Amino acid sequence: MTKVIADHIVINKFSPVEGHYFIKLQSPVEIPTINPGNFAEILVDSTPEVFLRRPFSILDVHYKKKWISFYVKAIGQGSKRLGDLNKGDKVNLIYPLGNSYGIPVNAKKVLIVMGGSGIAPFILLAKELMKKNVKVVFLLGGRSSKEILLTSEFSKYGEVLMMTEDGSLGEKGLVTEHSLFKGTFDFDLVYTCGPEPMMKAVAEIAVKRGTACQASLENMMACGFGICLCCVTPTHEGNKRVCYEGPVFDVNYLKWQT
Amino acid sequence: MANLNVKIHNLEFRNPVTVASGTFGFGEEMSEFFDLNRLGGIFVKGLTVKNREGNDYPRMAETPSGMLNSVGLQNKGIDYFIEKIYPNIKHLDTHIIANVNGGTIEEYVEVTEKLNDLEKVTAIELNISCPNVKQGGMSFGISCPSAIAVTDAVRKAYKKTLIVKLSPNVTDIAEMAQAVEGAGADSVSLINTLLGMAINAETRKPVLSTVTGGLSGPAIKPVALRMVWKVYKAVKIPIFGIGGIMNATDAIEFILAGSTAIQVGTANFIDPLVSLKIIDGIEEYLHRHNIATVAELVGALEV
Incomplete structure (x- = not known):
């Protein structure tokens, strides 16, 4: 590359x-x-x-x-x-x-769960999903309405749901408590990015529902291109570099640190 | 054209700019950025007998003009290196120098013996100065008798050029250099990282999982320069100078202090092309000062 x-x-x-x-x-x-x-x-x-x-x-x-x-x-x-x-x-x-989010060939409908600054990778992903005719539901979470950004942009590509801890926008509570998770869960894949505890909770829901889930990690890095070995995350195949083997991992592969 | 060639023991280096172990992987990732054959040599990531997962995250803390790390020698072991990595890098036309680690003298010898037959590994760097492992590592490099014992054992096991990497976490680094010279080292490299720590005042916790780690970057340059100068006056074998080299001027300073060659470390993390800029900058310096060969500058500090 x-x-x-x-x-x-x-x-x-x-x-x-x-x-x-x-x-x-x-x-x-x-x-x-x-x-x-x-x-x-x-x-x-x-x-x-x-x-x-x-x-x-x-x-x-x-x-x-x-x-x-x-x-x-x-x-x-x-x-x-x-x-x-x-x-x-x-x-x-x-x-x-780093690597990138994968789109399985048979994916018809996917859920993207974002928290805080975790919105960053998903405009590019949304564009790719649209090209492949994949239906998308975006779920954005934050402490308050001030932290819910890019909603008009995301709405060009699919349905946008919101969740704030103070209830100032969308439903009130943590993203993982959204009513969406209570009904039928017909997603082929869940993508997530945000604080690690949030991603871990999203991953647990996805796993419980038997849905594949990809998470993008954000460890501290010295280099960013694979040589310092500072940003590693523990996986079932040993410590992996978030900057090189990641930042996107299949959640079944991860041993969460939090 | 100025002559950048330098000689370490019986090895010719096309220029004095090499990259430090642990800051360049095995070269594979960096070959995406530039032609590695321009380098004087590559000190590859530290090797041990068996696979090591290294220390827990967090392993890094940014500090003023530098960083702390506590990677803890994560590597897949010497056999993996020989079977899976060496075949990918043996085509390189630059010195590949293996960094050898162990928890015991026997382990150092075991790794060393396996490296003897790798044609393109032209030298080894015996690491008796890693501060981030519980067993072995720096414990060998902070007392003369143990440094002599491990150098002597590895010397007997290795046919080619033996470089010993010294720890700055000692009272008298010149004494250590003399000790390993006496035990058969062909060259010394210095300095490894200085022990340090970082604290998060808000959480009252250490930043690193290991509490302490090794400090590198420009923050340690003055300390490293002094140590190179001291060692230069104490031994006859050539020195690889290491410690916060960010540009050609820094490299020239290390050469003037007595380094025959230098290793670029932490700077690789900030600018993957920094070594090339240093090579060009040294050449420019030689032109500007009308010096024919870089070797003339080694230890040429005027005091």
């Missing part, structure tokens, strides 16, 4: 809510094929405080216009500084990294 290592220029930044950013970057080179779930390692500013790159799921891409975009939730020093970038600023990117 061809990989890009290049300085990219910020061409657009949008912040719908404080601390949440959508950043679009211009690539100086042709963008290789990006698969849903692939990520990029972003060198924010290489200062003593933010020494290493930061991994971010690729939100969207335009091959002709040569741009690539990311969703950034400002949590630590690195993501905060990314959020502070302005139009015209330069950052160095390496991509595409």
Whole structure:
């Protein structure tokens, strides 16, 4: 797989809510094929405080216009500084990294469960699912309505359900308590991304219902391309690199850490 | 063109830039980024007798100008390396140097003996300085008698170039270097990581699963430079300088302090192409200073 290592220029930044950013970057080179779930390692500013790159799921891409975009939730020093970038600023990117979500040939209807910043990989996946005529239900969870983002975008590709802990949008409670899980469960596959305890709970439901489930993990990484062995997750076949064998894993393969 | 060739024991290196064990895998992943034959050599990921899963996650903490790791020598064992990995990398036209680890002297010898017959593995790096394993590792590298014992045993078992990787977690690293030189080492590499720890004040917990780990990156460069300088004055065998090298200037500093060659480590995580930039930068430095060969700079510090 061809990989890009290049300085990219910020061409657009949008912040719908404080601390949440959508950043679009211009690539100086042709963008290789990006698969849903692939990520990029972003060198924010290489200062003593933010020494290493930061991994971010690729939100969207335009091959002709040569741009690539990311969703950034400002949590630590690195993501905060990314959020502070302005139009015209330069950052160095390496991509595409990691594996991607798989779409089984016989899939007719799938469920995508997202929590917090776990929305990032699913625009690209939704586009692929649409091309393959797969019906999609999106379930977005967050603490409050402020954390429920991209709903109008997701609604282009399927039904959108919401769940907030404070009840400010959609049903009230944790995503795994959504009424959807109480009725007939006719999904061929469940995709999930978000905090690990949430993904683990989603995986348990899927397994109980006999439905396949793919989860994208978000471990701390030093490199992001398979050489440091810092981001490993325990699996039934030993420790695997989240950045290389992952970030997407079949949940039956995982031994959850939480 | 300036001459970048250097000699370590009886091996010619096309340039003094190599990559440190544990920061480059076995080269397979990095070959997606550049032509590995441009490197002086590759120190591959540490090998042990048997498969090791390594330590629990979290194994990494970012620290000011550096990072802590406690990977714990995760690898599939020497037999797996010989059968599954070596065939994929033996075509490389650069030095492949195996990093040898063990919990006992017998284990070090067992790994070493199996490496003797691999034609393209031109040297081994005896790791007596890994801070992240409970048994063996650094415990051999922090006292002279045990360092001598393991070096002597491996020396008897290995026919080719023997490099010993030294721990900085000692009172006098020059004394350790002299000890392994006396036991038959052809070269020393230094420094391995410095012991350190990181704490999350909010949770009152250590960041690493192992509590302590090894510190690397530019944060350790001044410490490493001093140690290379001290060792250079104490031994006759050539030195691989290691410790926070991020660019060609850093590499030149290590060469001036007495390194015949250098290893790029943590910088690989930030820029997979950094070694190529360092090679080009060294060449540019030689031109600018009108120096014909990089070997002239080894230990050329003016004090």
